[in-house]
Amino acid sequence: MAPEQWDRITHGVPTCICPDSVDTEQPATGLGNEIWALAGYLISAHSMNMPLCLPPFTTNVHSGPESSLVPFEELFDAGLFIAGMSSVGVKVMHR
Numbered sequence: 001m002a003p004e005q006w007d008r009i010t011h012g013v014p015t016c017i018c019p020d021s022v023d024t025e026q027p028a029t030g031l032g033n034e035i036w037a038l039a040g041y042l043i044s045a046h047s048m049n050m051p052l053c054l055p056p057f058t059t060n061v062h063s064g065p066e067s068s069l070v071p072f073e074e075l076f077d078a079g080l081f082i083a084g085m086s087s088v089g090v091k092v093m094h095r
Contacts, residue, residue: 017045026046042090051091
């Protein structure tokens with residue numbers, strides 16, 4: 001995992017995984033690929049026993065070179081998602 005994906009660090013030890021976005025850094029990824037990236041972050045967080053900060057998604061508008069970030073809460077019910085992940089032992093938190 002890239003160092004920029006560690007957000008909170010205590011005494012040199014990362015305390016949570018907080019990706020800048022779930023964009024897979026490819027020009028045309030789409031929501032489906034970003035959901036798969038989110039699944040990978042969830043697996044990593046669970047296996048490392050660390051919380052995952054809910055990452056933003058990207059717009060991936062193909063009409064221009066720029067994408068903008070879309071907060072998780074604009075696409076999904078964050079509270080329901082956090083509760084669901086908690087029920088299977090995965091720690092997730094708001095940004």
